[in-house]
Amino acid sequence: xGIDIERIVLLTISLACSLSAVAGGSLLFMYPSYPTVGLExxxxxWFVVILSGLGNILGAVAGAFMVALLKAVTVExxxxxxxxxxxxxxxxxxxxxxxxxxxxxxVRGALDK
Numbered sequence: 268x269g270i271d272i273e274r275i276v277l278l279t280i281s282l283a284c285s286l287s288a289v290a291g292g293s294l295l296f297m298y299p300s301y302p303t304v305g306l307e308x309x310x311x312x313w314f315v316v317i318l319s320g321l322g323n324i325l326g327a328v329a330g331a332f333m334v335a336l337l338k339a340v341t342v343e344x345x346x347x348x349x350x351x352x353x354x355x356x357x358x359x360x361x362x363x364x365x366x367x368x369x370x371x372x373x374v375r376g377a378l379d380k
Contacts (some may be wrong), residue, residue: 306353311338314358320371329370 311334319330334354339351361369 310351311354314354316368317358318361318368320368323370326368326370330368 296357300316315330318334319326337354337357338350342350345353365371
């Protein structure tokens with residue numbers, strides 16, 4: 268007797284998935300997709316992780332702010348073509364001088380004795 272909760276949940280999730288599939292399929296006509304469509308945000312997230320160091324949430328927030336600010340300043344003063352080059356150079360310089368990242372703690376590597 269009563270309402271079958273599991274069946275209602277199943278129907279709700281099925282309806283939500285089917286509507287999102289239709290919406291995603293219809294968006295392909297407006298915004299074409301190609302294999303490298305999400306690489307720039309992925310690279311920026313990787314830059315943030317490298318910059319902030321592993322295991323530090325506040326460092327990740329500060330690193331994301333620094334990368335976004337550096338990218339915005341680069342686009343404004345240098346040019347839009349350099350928005351990927353300058354953060355990459357910053358990451359290389361930081362990795363040379365502090366391999367664990369700005370906010371990361373020093374860890375012993377496999378080659379350290």
